[in-house]
Amino acid sequence: MRRTLLAVMALLGCSDDAKPIPPTDPQDLQTTLDALAAFGEKQPGTEAGRMAAAYIESRFEMLGLEDVHQETFQIPRWQLNNKALSISIDGVMSTPGFDVFEAAGSGVADGPIVDVASATDADLEGLDLTGKIALVKRETSFHRSAQLRNVAAKGATAMLYLSVAPENLRQVGSVRFGWNANEPIPAITIGADDGAMIKAALDAQKTVTAHIAVDATSVPANGINIVGKITGERPETIVLGAHYDTWATGSSDNGSGVAELLAVAARRVQHEKPRYTLVFVAYDGEETGLYGGYDYYRKHTVVAADPIIAVINFESPSAKNPDLAGLAHSNQPKLDEALQLAHLRQIYGVYAGLEIVAQLFGGIIPTDIQGVYRGGTPTVTTAVTNPYYHTVKDTPDKVDLDLLVASSDAFDAAIDHLGKLSPADFGVPDPSLWTADVATQVGATVDVDVTVRDGSGAPQADANVEIAALHDDFMLTAEVKGKTDASGHVKLSLPADAATAGAGNRFVHVSAGPTYPLVEKIVALP
Incomplete structure (x- = not known):
């Protein structure tokens, strides 16, 4: 890997510029990583989140980006009030260390623990989990929110999540699958060593039960996107983004993404005026609901109709000893060609179409480009996971600076x-x-007419269509589901308050697909 990176960096040193820009200085990347780490956990609506936003805004200004500004949005911020866990193995009680997942449901679960492996459809086939607590193992390529959705659909009263990080560290995160403030059942995470003890007891056919209690609420909070740009010769825009909110220190996820965003911006201001306008966005609220990416997409594509022609997303672009180091992209020939000419295929071992991500992760794309990709804009995202993902030890020393330098310079070339x-x-x-x-029509109800077609233009019968109405940015008003007829059409109705709830900023999100969304369309309501 190291030899490959050195070769790629040498190739990237060749440039059409009269005075080639030298490779990114790893110390500059380290400076950003250390500065962001000093803020600790950075969540929307918190002081640490606001300080991180101000830091990035100041860096944008120091680089000389134009029109540097904040864009705020409202989200439902999940708050944990009380939690409890106890495990009984043949009547012997213990209380391992645990955390509650963000967006977990409130409730009390008492019952037997059942090992359901990764909680894929195949793992759960034929199982009835009614009244049971599902023991679920973390999978790099199957998202915990999809795992929770699956076990809840089988009747589980709670999910007990088995982390796989070293040192018995607990891997945290959100289990929000859609736009709900919280999911229907409690979900907690424990360390690998504690989980191994439970699995061993189950394998030995011992009686293993758990008591889980979660009390949580949600309150409105504000997220902050930071935006700056370099005006090009043409108004068409390429958006480059990275989320800055984190669990714990979050240096690989996603301090490394912000470091790369700033590094690419620093390189671009040294180039001649670009052909296309470049917009740089530091997203907030990715970890809890992909809010920042969706908010930018709404404001600039749905409402303002900005001519966005491509989006590049720096999601966890670097980590040492990665479980997976990947780059995923829209299946768009010229985009693919540009990435390969920049040697990005050599830098990231897994190079694939974005549709593979949705297939693997249970129907979702767990990063800020989900909406814009489903909307059809050519999109690229990195994705690197490592053993310390979403733990308290995802610190600056876990980031591979050589990989981050190579990726930054390659995207500059792209x-x-x-x-x-x-x-x-x-x-x-x-x-x-x-x-x-x-098409929407507001009357006694808010009627939504939807017609879906595949990539060839053929109408899609029996497609699953889900419609969510939101107000005040991301506060859920109502949801409705249906299936298309033989002509690919369905008409669904939302309650009238979908057009009146809250103070404004009302949107309807329509997604459709055979089993998971292959398209998402967003419509602004009055």
């Missing part, structure tokens, strides 16, 4: 290659995605 494309090149649709025509 922007040069993207700048040689015509706007029409970006307009070639991804054949793996669907399209949706959506």
Whole structure:
């Protein structure tokens, strides 16, 4: 890996510029990582989150980016009031260390523990978990929110999540699957060593039960996106982003992403004026609901109709000893060509279409580009996981600086290659995605007409359609589900208050697909 990175960095040193820009200085990346780490856990609506936003805003200004500003949005911030866990093995009680997942449901669960492996559909086939507590193992490629959804659908009263991090560290995060403030059942996480004890007892056919209690509420909180730009020769825009909110210190996820965002911005201001306008966005609220990415998409695509032609997302781009080091992209020929010309395929061992991510992760794409990708904009995201993912030891020393340098310089080169494309090149649709025509009518109810087609334009019968109405940015008003008829059409109705709830900023999100969404369309309501 190290030899490959050195070779790629040498290739990237070649440039069309009269005075080639030297490779990114790893010390500059380290400075950003250390500064962000000093804020600790950075969540929307917290002082640490606001301090991190101010730091990034000041860095944007120091780099000389134009129109540097904040964009705020409201979210339901989940708050834990009380928690309890006890385990009984053949009548012997113990209380291992544990954390409650963000967005876990409130409630009390008492019952036997059942090992359901990774809680995939195959793992759960034929099981009835009614009245039982599901023991679920973390999987790198199957998201915990999908795992919780699956066990809840089988009747489980709670999810007991088995972390796989070293040193009995607990891996935390959110289990929010959609737009709910919280999920229907409690979900807690324990360390690998404690989990191994429970699994061994189950394998020995001992009687293993648990008592789990969670009391949680949600309150409104504000997230903050930080935005700056470099005006290009043309108004069409390439957006580059990274989320800065974290669990614990969060140096690989996602201090490394912010460090790369700043490094690429620092390189681009040294170039000549780009062909396309470059917008740099530091997203908030990714960890709890992909809020920052969706808010930018709404404000700038749905409402303002900005001519966004591509989006690049720096999601955990670097970590030492990664479980997986990947780059995923829309199936868009010219985009793929630009990435490969920049040698990004050599840098990231897993190089694949974004549709694979949704297939693996239970129907979701767990990073800020989910909405814009489903909407059809050419999109790229990195994804590197490591043993300390979402633990208190994801600290600056866990980031691979050589990989971060190579990735930063390669994406800088990719922007040069993207700048040689015509706007029409970006307009070639991804054949793996669907399209949706959506019309709304406000009356006694809010009626939503939807027609879905696949990438070839063929209407899709019996497609699953889900509609969510939100107000005050991300406060859920109502949801409704249905299936399309033979012509790919369905008409669904939301309650009238979908058009009146809250103070404003009302949107309808429509997603559709055969089993999970292959298209998402967002419509602004009055």
